[in-house]
Amino acid sequence: MSEATSNPTRTTLNIGAAMLAWVVPGAGYAMLGDVRRGVLAGAGVLGLFLAGILIGGVDVVDRTEDSLWFAAQAGTGPIAWVADFANTELVKAGRVGELIEVPSGDPRIPAQPEVSSLKGVARPNEFGTLYGAMAGLMNVAVILDVLTRRREGRP
Amino acid sequence: MTAALLAYLPLLEPLPGIERIWMLLLLPLAFGISMVYKAMRVTNLDRYWRSVGVMTVQIVLAMTGLAVLLTLLVQVVVPMLPAE
Numbered sequence: 001m002s003e004a005t006s007n008p009t010r011t012t013l014n015i016g017a018a019m020l021a022w023v024v025p026g027a028g029y030a031m032l033g034d035v036r037r038g039v040l041a042g043a044g045v046l047g048l049f050l051a052g053i054l055i056g057g058v059d060v061v062d063r064t065e066d067s068l069w070f071a072a073q074a075g076t077g078p079i080a081w082v083a084d085f086a087n088t089e090l091v092k093a094g095r096v097g098e099l100i101e102v103p104s105g106d107p108r109i110p111a112q113p114e115v116s117s118l119k120g121v122a123r124p125n126e127f128g129t130l131y132g133a134m135a136g137l138m139n140v141a142v143i144l145d146v147l148t149r150r151r152e153g154r155p
Numbered sequence: 156m157t158a159a160l161l162a163y164l165p166l167l168e169p170l171p172g173i174e175r176i177w178m179l180l181l182l183p184l185a186f187g188i189s190m191v192y193k194a195m196r197v198t199n200l201d202r203y204w205r206s207v208g209v210m211t212v213q214i215v216l217a218m219t220g221l222a223v224l225l226t227l228l229v230q231v232v233v234p235m236l237p238a239e
Contacts, residue, residue, distance in 0.1 A: 029194075037194050040203065044190030050166075051183055057168045096167055123177040124169035131184060138191040145195045 011148050018147040022077045025139050028146035041142050048135035049076045049083075056128020058087045059120040069129050075136030075143075083132075091116045185214035 014032060021028025026042020029035070052060055061083035063070045073080045090096045097118035120128060163171050173180070189210035197203050 026194075036200055040200070041191055041194035044187050044194060047190070048184070048187035051187065053166050055170050055173060055180065058166055059169075091167065096164065118164070118168040120169045122174060124173045127173075127177060127180045127184075128169070131187070134184065134188060138188060142191060142195060 012150075013147055014149065014151070015147070018143050021143045021146045022075075022139070025076060025142065028143065029149075032146065032149060032151045045076060045135050045139045045142065046079070048131050048138065049073075049079060052128040052131025052135065053083060054128075055131060056120045056124045056126075057091070057118060058083055059091055059116070059118065060125060060128035060132055062087055064088075066129065069133050072133035073129075073136045075138075075140040076132070077139070080132070080136065091118050181215060181218060182211075185211045185218075189214065 014028070017028040017031040020031050024042070025045035026038040026040070029038030029041060031038075060066075061070065061073055061080060063081075063084045070080065070084065073083075094114075094116060097116050099114035100117050101114055160171055186207070189207045193203055193206045193210060197206050
């Protein structure tokens with residue numbers, strides 16, 4: 001007899017499955033035996049995250065310039081760090097596109113660092129950032145659900 | 156527009172032309188949120204896609220209603236208030 005059945009008020013925490021759910025969105029459910037639910041949840045989280053990057057470009061994930069948004073986006077797991085790395089190494093470093101000067105228009109303001117010609121602005125950047133943040137926050141909800149969910153086939 | 160699409164680098168730069176239809180971006184956002192939420196909440200996954208569709212419509216209608224209310228507040232109610 002397991003602890004969960006001997007004491008119905010006690011909830012068993014699926015810590016391993018919850019950690020896996022953060023690393024690979026949806027995989028936590030699969031680890032608990034509910035593969036179909038995992039595929040659907042993972043497709044939703046990753047779909048939102050990738051749609052955000054498609055809409056606003058990889059610049060929507062920026063750990064240094066948009067740290068609060070990144071805190072929410074990090075809920076999607078290591079893929080957020082991969083996107084931030086791609087943004088830093090490809091776009092912000094000028095390996096793709098070109099770096100352009102930002103005119104200040106005011107001689108009292110010191111020269112600004114060069115920015116990429118691929119940097120996102122306005123609506124596409126706002127929505128892309130929001131999509132990524134929503135993906136991260138929804139995956140946090142999935143992780144919490146996986147943490148307390150009963151395994152498939154158990155009472 | 157065509158030239159912008161030809162030069163477009165997917166995933167590296169913003170989607171061209173999205174500024175003109177930005178309000179429609181609510182639809183896939185609501186659909187994605189509903190997909191994840193219903194994957195957590197629905198007991199019988201045979202009714203999953205129907206639940207996702209219903210929740211997507213609910214979100215869109217709620218956001219549209221809020222937009223209408225806020226528009227009325229800003230455009231009609233606030234101008235009627237005394238200046239001092």
